[in-house]
Amino acid sequence: MAGHAVSAVRAATAADVPAAARVLADAFTGYAWTDWVLPADDHAARLAEVQGLYLAHAVEHGVVLVDDDVRGVVAFVPVDVPPPADEVWHRVAELHGDRIERLGAAPSPEPPAGAWTLATLGVLPAARGAGLGSRLVSEGLDRVGDVPVVLDTSDPRNVTLYRRHGFEVVAQVDVPDGPSVWSMLRRAA
Template sequence: MEIQVRNATAADIPSAARTLAAAFHDYPWTRWSVPAADYAERLEELQGLYLHHALGCGLVLVDDKQRGVAALLPPDAPEPGALAQERIAELLGDRLHALLATELPEHPAGSWDLATIGVDPDSQGKGVASAILAEALRRLDSYRAATALETSAARNVALYSRHGFTVTATTEIPHGPVVHSMLRCAADI
């Protein structure tokens, strides 16, 4: 089964946000960082805000059946606008201070950020994430750009490793998840 990957449009964002919210429902980082009250609704709205931001300044990819989505930000990406930041702070509520106090290693200069990639739970294990990730990396290789990411799910390390990423740091968040920082250098083309 060939999986077609394309650029997302603004019309794709609501569906893509739902996909990411379903994919990250039990993810250690989001369970730790998003308040439990109205968790699913908060998570979906946060994903939508982040995707709109990435669509405006980076790269958002979806598969042809919208089972998966990835968002990547260039090294010079600005912060989300003031209104989006205000809403993000409201959605994060009492978890905002913990997030702001969390220190993760900085991405290497000039590297793109694989901010998120997720697949609807019913489609996981069918090659959707690999297809989207391979297309994203193919595009970044044309820029000769390295790609950095963080994951708090140990099982994701194997997926990313298959695509050329290596673990550069492991951070244990006090009272929170373990976060693996990973990097993939640009492929020679």
Template sequence: MTSIRSATEGELPAAARVLAEAFECYPWTRWAIPADGYSRRLLELQSLYLSYALDEGVVLVDEQLGGVIALLPPTAAPPSEEFQERVAQLHGDRLTVVGEVRLPPSPEGYWTLETLGVRPDRQGAGLGGALVRAGLDIASKSTLHGVALETSDERNVRLYERVGFAVTAVTTIDRGPVVYSMVCEGTEKP
């Protein structure tokens, strides 16, 4: 049985490294982040997003820090101007094309599963599914609505479908990846 718990601030650097490893070949990040300094930019972006998620939402890890998930509630405050400026700098010359992407908006009142990553040597053993189920459990305690996400890796679609998500839209980005928008409907609270 995998033990999933809330991450601490001190664990964020290790959690960001897990995400950077997991996203090294991910279609969206490969398209959205410049090749020049890609790994450094990816790690810093993951660090920024995890810090924001820890402040505004939920970051969960397993005991061995082999996987991490971050979710934001619909009430999350927008990121600071400094945060947004740094993200823009890290996207460099890709910022314009990333900014032009039009994906369907998440349903009103839904949590968003912002990121999920498992170290490559731990993938395929059920850790990703355990992290998602733990995140869904937390989200279900605060809303009747569900959780929305986007993924640009078709293998992830199957993982998310196994835990209750369904594809709601497929967006093909010109000279970019295919993005799957997915939703897991909430259940009534007792």
């Protein structure tokens, strides 16, 4: 499907969250960070649910984009986004189980004032290679405007993708007994 045309990109709504969370769960299957922070038992269901919780919060407080066919999704949130409700954090903690403390294992550098976070990007494996991920990132960057944008990734291939969009590596942490994490920044013009 690498030749499949990229459909239009639009703002996601709350109604898109379940499908977009499934996209992220499929995209993050085998991803070093999520494999490390979520228990192996019922991993796929945990991953889909936690992605749905985070996406619902991002739809409410940030910029979440999907393509018309919901084969890809990107989410941006301001770094000062309000925290999710207590019941959401409680469920996130349950999903992470005894691995919850791992979430803070790779501290990111302090973001610049007014920064946004590219919180997640995922494209269904069958839809990769047609430029959908790049299109989502570009559209998202356009929508958040001329502000600094930060992100973390645990896949060196993602570093290459994000560099094409003006991001630079500002830190790398090799988590003991865990994955490497690259912190990246796209500066405001």
